[in-house]
Structures are given as structure tokens and as C-alpha cells.
Amino acid sequence: MDWAARRSAVQRYRAGEILRLRKAKNPKPHNQAKKNYAKTSGYTHLTIDDRRKLISEIADKVSKWDFAVLFFEAIDKLHFDENRTGRTVGDQAFEQVVSRFEQFLTRQGDPKIHGLLVHDNNETVAKKHTALMRRFHEEGTIWAKIHHINETPLFVDSKLTRMVQIADLCSYAIRRFVENSENTLLESILTRADTVDRVAVGARHYTSLNCTCLICNAHTPWGKKKNIRKAL
Numbered sequence: 001m002d003w004a005a006r007r008s009a010v011q012r013y014r015a016g017e018i019l020r021l022r023k024a025k026n027p028k029p030h031n032q033a034k035k036n037y038a039k040t041s042g043y044t045h046l047t048i049d050d051r052r053k054l055i056s057e058i059a060d061k062v063s064k065w066d067f068a069v070l071f072f073e074a075i076d077k078l079h080f081d082e083n084r085t086g087r088t089v090g091d092q093a094f095e096q097v098v099s100r101f102e103q104f105l106t107r108q109g110d111p112k113i114h115g116l117l118v119h120d121n122n123e124t125v126a127k128k129h130t131a132l133m134r135r136f137h138e139e140g141t142i143w144a145k146i147h148h149i150n151e152t153p154l155f156v157d158s159k160l161t162r163m164v165q166i167a168d169l170c171s172y173a174i175r176r177f178v179e180n181s182e183n184t185l186l187e188s189i190l191t192r193a194d195t196v197d198r199v200a201v202g203a204r205h206y207t208s209l210n211c212t213c214l215i216c217n218a219h220t221p222w223g224k225k226k227n228i229r230k231a232l
């Protein structure tokens with residue numbers, strides 16, 4: 001099947017599915033299908049194998065970008081107590097990534113160097129992260145005073161911004177690894193994690209102290225139990 005034929009066959013199938021779900025009178029699967037179909041409409045000319053291959057080729061490309069540095073926090077909700085930490089999973093992850101970025105910029109040893117956070121635009125998150133960044137500037141994060149990151153994040157439309165799409169691909173790779181144990185994409189992008197003395201300081205998996213996965217081994221090669229979990 002060529003691209004045009006596949007796109008048209010998928011559109012026909014999807015239209016049928018939407019109709020079937022609408023008739024079932026259960027709004028949830030109907031709305032979910034509409035949302036999924038809208039988000040993937042640009043790729044319907046590709047088979048699932050084509051799509052996987054594309055993602056894997058991009059991840060491979062990113063792995064060779066020696067000018068790119070990756071920071072991330074993957075939190076296992078089963079091991080994160082919002083009441084104890086006094087912050088939500090989202091706030092915790094944001095604070096961790098901001099701290100790591102700040103530490104990276106500080107290590108460059110030039111006070112004139114500044115970093116800018118670029119976010120996918122989402123009204124709720126935009127307000128929240130702008131307020132959090134103001135607080136970090138006033139009080140610092142748990143881990144660092146902020147001197148090298150501009151106060152207000154830049155919010156962009158990810159559909160128009162390729163580097164945000166690349167960040168999304170990295171998030172996808174991390175998610176597929178921690179939730180589905182799929183190594184391949186993660187192995188590619190993990191090579192870009194901020195690394196000091198062969199320790200991937202920019203990447204962390206917040207989970208059980210017994211975890212010895214790729215991320216945990218890269219972040220704490222000496223074993224997580226020796227790390228003190230202060231004020232997390």
C-alpha cells in the first residue's frame with residue numbers, strides 16, 4: 001500500500017470507529033478515540049513499524065549530538081509521598097530538573113552564562129511553573145540557589161518547535177523504559193545525560209532503593225542505598 005492509499009484506508013477505518021463509539025453512548029472511549037486520532041492524524045500514512053523506525057532513528061541521531069545535554073527526573077508514584085514531601089510529583093520533578101540545569105550552568109564557571117527554560121505551552125502548567133520559578137529565584141530550590149537561569153520560562157507551541165518535540169521524544173523513551181522495560185530508546189538518549197566523572201548526574205529514577213535499572217546504575221553506580229535521601 002502506498003502512503004496515499006494507507007492514509008485513506010486509515011481515515012475510513014477511523015471514521016467507522018468514531019461512529020461505532022458514538023452509537024455506544026459511552027462518552028469516555030468516544031472522546032479518547034477522537035483525541036488519539038486527532039493527535040496521530042499526521043502519521044496515518046506510516047505503518048506501526050515505520051513509526052517505530054522513525055522514533056528509533058531520531059533517538060539514534062540525538063545520541064550523537066555532543067552539543068546536547070539531557071536532564072530528567074522519572075518518578076515512580078508508588079514511591080513518592082506527596083504528604084511527606086509537601087509537593088506534588090510534577091512540582092518535585094520540575095524542581096529537580098531546574099536544580100540540575102542550574103548546577104550544570106554553574107559548572108561552566110562563567111557567571112555571564114545564563115540558561116532559558118523552554119516549555120510546551122499549556123495554560124495551567126505555564127502559570128504554575130512561572131510561579132515556581134519566581135519562588136526558586138527568591139528562595140532557591142532544595143538543592144541550589146538559582147543564579148544562572150532566567151526567571152520566566154519561555155512557553156512555545158510544541159507543534160511549531162522541533163526541540164520541544166525532541167524533548168517529548170526523550171520523555172517518551174524514559175516512560176517506555178520505566179513503565180514497559182523497553183531499553184532501546186533509553187540507551188540511545190541516556191548517553192546525552194549530564195555526566196560528571198562518568199556519573200549521570202542529570203538523570204534520576206526516583207523509585208525503590210533496590211532498583212538497579214539502567215538509569216539508577218548510571219546515576220548512582222556505587223548503589224542507591226549509600227545515597228542519603230534527605231529532604232526528598
Ligand SMILES: [Zn+2]
Nearest residue numbers: 205211213216
Ligand atoms: Zn531505576
